[in-house]
Amino acid sequence: MARLLRQTLLAMALFSGGLAYGVWLSSPRGQEWLQQTPLASWSQRTSEGVGSLLPRPEAADSAAPADAVRPSNFIAAVAQKVGPAVVRIDATRTVANPLDPELFNHPLFRHFFPQLPQEFQQEGTGSGFIIDADGLILTNAHVVEGSERVRVHLLDGRTFEGKVKGSDPVTDIAVIQIEGENLPTVTLGNSDQVRPGDWAIAIGNPLGLDNTVTVGIISAVGRSSGQIGAANKRVTFLQTDAAINPGNSGGPLLDAEGRVIGVNTAIFQRAQGVGFAIPINRAMEIAERLIRDGRVEHAFLGIRMITLNPDLVARLNRDPARLSPLTVQEGVLIGEVVPGSPAEQVGLRKGDVIVEIDGRPIRDAEQVQQLVDAAGVGKTLTLRVIRDGQVRIFQVKTGVLPPDF
Template sequence: MKDYKKIGLTFIVALLGAFVAIWAYTSFFEKPEVITVQQDQAMRYASLPSAPQGEAPDLTYAAENSVHAVVHVKVTSKQEVQQYHSNPFYEWFYGDRNPRQQQPRLRQGAGSGVILSADGFIVTNNHVIDGADDIQVVLNDNRQYEAKLIGTDPTTDIAVLKIEEDDLPHLKFGNSDALKLGEWVLAVGNPFNLTSTVTAGIVSAKSRNIGINRVDMGIESFIQTDAAVNPGNSGGALVNMNGELVGINTAIASRTGSYAGYSFAVPASIVGKVVDDLKQFGQVQRALLGVMIQDVDAKLAEEKDIDVIEGVYIREVNENSAAEEADIESGDIILNVDGVTVNSTAQLQEQISQHRPGDVVKVLIKRDGNSKQIKVTLRNMHGDTEIVKASDNRFLGARFEQLTENEKYQLRISHGLKITDLSKGKLKDAGLKEGFIITDVNKEEVESVNDFKRIVNRADGGILIEGKYSTGEPAYFVFGTK
């Protein structure tokens, strides 16, 4: 009991000693100064950052690198206008008028173009210069030049121009196949005649077919972006963040005629090949598999008992085609070309369009559930591998030129060749006139002088020429080959 009292007394003494020490320190020594620190930044939770940590992409280099290589393309064309004199008595009975004379009316248009080389080769859209009688190119520094048309390809809506100048700023081609969805791109052009305009967006889709190119064998495999593009941007540049040309801006999806959210560009993989062909051969060397194709969707998969929705379905194989020669069959499904996956007709067209007749490609097909790789030697539209160069546009005493898309539209035809000059020769002797448009020779369609020559040179006997005058009046002529 004494021990407990002794321990309790010791505890009380120690406690009193502590109080006495605290009282003495606070009474006889200086009090500490309390400093409040005000922070400039708000407190943040470590696990929930209050703002994104990444930075917006810097597009200044790409813009500066491309804006000086994009030009303003101005075109002037002449349109024939039919004038009439009034004859009330005639019109009362027949509701028609008699033509008096034709006077040309000037039509002006504008678009954009991209300089591809220091010596003045320029790429633009075919629809920008289609039917133009005069083409002017204005550089970013306001220098102006008359441009020469090197060649056009309506199937891809691409045209190549040339101006006489050296040391021009120009763009290099980038890899459009490497573009990824969500990647930043710039559209550079001259919308509404506002020169040197740059807009930014992302890649929204690839290999898009929008049904705008309605020419025979037209190719559509557009890069879709949300970069603002308006009338006047056609033919301008689509560039990546490295300032490389990855596409030529061509179309917009709009009900008003102005930008409504989506724009479309021909990919550089197609543009580069077309430009090289036009510069080297004067016309595009179109390689074909020779098949009728369609996308594989749920409906087709059910109809044909296809286990996996993938690839491109072959509905029909053309006779004397590259596909027939390689033993490709209808019902086969093309999975890839040279290792590049194709899951739509647009993707397949894009891959094949990068080649020329005579090129060999590796095609992976699926047949009866099994995969098989086949080597295919591509052919041209005539069924051979010949590379065809542009001729001098003279044959049988006549000079020709290809029809513009506007002329085809006015005459409601899809093909044809117009006589622009006629001298002594078989065509003049047969009764053909300048301005006559040849559409078919021996029941075969003609689109170029090479087509005309090929049909005539292999003919055995007479030649039947069918066509129309510029008024739309049809006519035909016959003459012998000897």
């Protein structure tokens, strides 16, 4: 009974309020208000109900450009500035069927699977960015490796056929050429000035999600190829915690001003939030040689190396098969000499320890690689080597790194 009474009183109150509102609208003041209020605005507000009580967004300034970005959000500003110059690269290549050829060609197998091809088309997706208005695009070599067709997609919807001008698997850098007009370009930074703790913004196409923006910091600089599990690469890396996933390869790593400081290239398989980029200074050095010559020659001694430290030296000296003990605590031990290489030609041997190159003390294998690469092809290096406890000097003229080394 009490509930029915409350409902009756509420209905009477609502009816009275509505009646009073109608009477007021019929009054001279109400009519004047109706005449001064646009019908569309009045009907929209009354139909919105409770929503009409919420704050309304301020009208956009018609004088402001359509692409204006709030200056307080520097990440959005960088993404908007650089995003149009970041491209998606679709590469098509022919690959062999992974099945064992003997099994594949067996009559019984072919009987049950007669239509199974020996080769098939494989498509891969990566990222890149336009470095020149003439249509030059920087990306990773592994994005276009073995490709027969390259298609480049811009953020504005345009699609171009791309031509690989050059690719260098040793540094994982490649350059693509497209023909177009009014192409957006990036601004290059200086990777030598990058510090741990600096902002890092990555833009790319991970997992097919075009123009994805992630942000973090530079976690470290100067990571060697050996440290990240890519010992065959002749480059040091920037480390970042900005999210980098498959498909980001070849995209730009940017500083807080939107300048390119690196080329995103790898993720650390055993961890999350650990990615690596090739410093842009090194990448552009390789790109310029690819644009000019179509290829890059890397210097080569022909040795496989092991960095020594006191613990490793102690373990090696305990090996009963070792003929003579190591007498140094640091340096680079030659683990193998490649037949026919410059190192073999001058008499370097397995077990020799390199302690100096051109008067510079040697402490790790990456240092040897950097000095050889910096010297270039056809240059003579002076190596100070310890063999059987004795110092020996070798003059080695660098050769050209074989493609399969």
